[in-house]
Amino acid sequence: MESPQASPASPPATSQPRELSRLAALLRYEILDTPEEADFDDFTELAARLCGTPIALISLVDERRQWFKSRVGLEVSETPREISFCTHTILGQEIFEVADARQDPRFRQNPLVTGDPHIRFYAGTPLTSPDGHNLGTLCVIDRQPRQLTAEQRDTLERLARQVIRLFEQRLLARRHAEQAALQQAILDSASSAVLVTRPDGIVSSVNPTAERLLGYSEQALLGHPLTSALFQPQALQRRAAILSSELGVPVEADFAVLIAPLHQGRREMSEWRLRHHNGSEVPVLLGVTAIRDEQERLRGYLVNAYDLAYQEQLQLRLQQIAAQVPGMLFQFHWRPDGAGGFPYVSEGIEQTYGLSPAQLASSFAPIYARVHTTDRAQLLAGIRQAANSLTPWHSEHRVEHPRKGLIWVEAHAKPLRQPDGSILWHGFVTDITARKAEQLELDKQQEMNRRLLEALSEAVIACDADGCLTLFNDRAKQWHGADTAPISPADWARHYRLYQPDGVTPLQAEQIPLMRALHGEHVSDHEMVLLGQDAPRYVLTNADPLYTSDGQPMGAVAVMHDITERKRIERLQREFISTVSHELRTPLTSITGALTLICSEVMGEVPTQLRELLEIARQNSQRLSALIDDLLDMDKLHAGQMRFDLIRQPLRPLLEQALHSNQSYAEQHGVRLHVGECPPVQVDVDAMRLHQVLSNLLSNAAKFSPPGERVDLSAEFGDARVRVSVRDQGPGIAAEFHERVFQKFAQADSSDSRPQGGTGLGLAISKELVERMGGRIGFDSEPGQGACFWFELPCSERPVAASESQP
């Protein structure tokens, strides 16, 4: 802020607030530093002439200078404020007159007096704004001392008032121009279509939005009646008829339809379908406003048209989307007073609550009434809680559906607080009865499975696809003395103390049945030992990989069956058989030996009748010995104590040897043994064990052949194997016996009462022996067609051609 100048010529300091508001008033006219204007120059010219002075000025005083809006007889356009005469004038309300400045102590030293323009006389009248501020002066100046006449003074004051009036007019004109520009801008940028008409309905202005919406240019519509250009006559007539009856006055089917309600004091929005330039229809919401001037005279109408096409489209889209959604979509408005309504509900509400959207526009009650009574309190509490915390709401509740009966629905919604304190929810509700039923069924199933697992005498363990143990049933926990632990499969064997059947060799990770199953293998009857806290537990384990319904690996499950007791009993049985057999063998050796000696008549002649009986005794004691030998063989095979010395050797001599040693037995049955085809191959066998097998098959064949028949022993090569066949011409094997042929004591179970001799263990032992030598055994038989027992042994070597084998 500048301090007032302390010069002798300076005018007295003015009060600061008053001066500030005066400056503000001056600036409001926006006239400082504007170009010269003829209107103002007329006044200075008139003032100079009427007062007979060479100089006249319209001077405006701002904070630092006086600036001349119009001047006569002076070259400079402004002078500093502190030396100006006008500064004195604007302090008063009347003409300020200085007759001779040289004689006046206030101006004697003023540079305008002492120098150019050499002022001697000054008379100025304040230019006072309507709100009482002196903006400047209209003043006349002479270089001679003089005085104005009363008439001149009066004229000067009248001129000053006219100057101020001119200021006002100028200001008003500017304001009007701005207003008009603003209105146009608003109109042009309005998002709604705006059409302006004259009072008679002729279009006078159209904004760009309206041009776009209706397809007409402003030019095409100007001067045309609004209704005949854009409205459909039938629609106008329908509306006119309605209005006529509503208002009780006849309304013409023209522009009057739009303005009649307005003139009856009704402001309304009405829907219309306007005609687009291209012939299509444009749905709009129309509002009409009267335009009146200051004198309340009607100047025209402002017609606003809101495009409903977009709205209709949105509505349609929402409907279509909602129709595809299983369940109902809704918008729920909950007011602070507790009342509520649904501004929007999709048609799906029929499916969920058995209601129609219209029933819910203003009330929540119909839905509430459908909710199962026991679920209501919880439902409301949930809504309140979500409303208070403004968190998403979720509810599952039962609904008494009029058509479907009791159903389960699931609701989700999100609350939004509105400025008025109400809450707007957006959400959806779906029928989850089926899912719920599945869930209940699943729960039941799971409970059932759980009980089943605990009731099992087997131990069940499972792991997921990552090898994390997920399940031990009670039995598994008991056997392992531990529960599932979060350890890697590599540590299972150590942690749960898993051992090989020998009970001392720890199981390798890749040998654990669950691990093998996890790698996709189907494991059955894997034997291992659990060393828990108690004695070793022998278990047989089956394990299988688990897959999801779409075939993805999901883990594995293993079921362990405790065979400790079985193993113990088996061992006892074996020990018993072994002991008994050994104990039987010694006396049998004596009996057989003694009988053999007697029958040989080495001791002397035996009477014929006695001899027959002794022969029976001898044969049966030999049969008993054979049975014991077989039992011991079986025991050795099962205990894994029979050793095999596999030696590569030609097959044919083995067959011939077997034939030779069974020849006498065959002869007893009146049967001939015959060696047929045999390729010159070599096999890896234990000669003694193979001999045992061949003897068994040959003696069986001889035993079952009718006297006079032949038993054929032959071999053929094929597919890396050699098959040795023993074919007889006996009665064959009954179909119902086929399955049990290779079982122990199968013969004893046979209903065939014919005494055939034999121990019933021969074929079972032969099967074991052949399998231990890497082969397999079988037979082909049609009842009445004889039987063919065969065994196959691996034989990678191709038979040597007959010509090559010749020396």
Next chain:
Amino acid sequence: MAELRRILHIEDDPSIQAVTKLALEAIGGYEVLSCSSGAQALEEVERFAPDFILLDVMMPGMDGPETLARLRERIDLQRIPVTFMTAKVQPGEIEHLRKLGARDVIVKPFDPMRLPEQIRSIWAAGR
């Protein structure tokens, strides 16, 4: 070349003892001395001076292998072959018995009619 005439049979079971003795004497025509234990055999062996010794493996008290070891201290096993008789033929047992110094192993139950011939061929094989 000496002739096989005298056989010492060591066997705890009297029935087998009797059958064996009968078979060897009646069929083979040998002179047999039966001993019921290893201890008795050790007492008799030098006096009887057998050409061949038939020795049971499983016996109460001193068993076959032990009796063999004690016999070795008194007689020349190269000259007087010892053959075991055993009912229990476990894998490797025959080899084991041979390593102990036995000439051969005869498996029980044996055929008394063939026993003299078996012994003769074992005896002949060692000559």
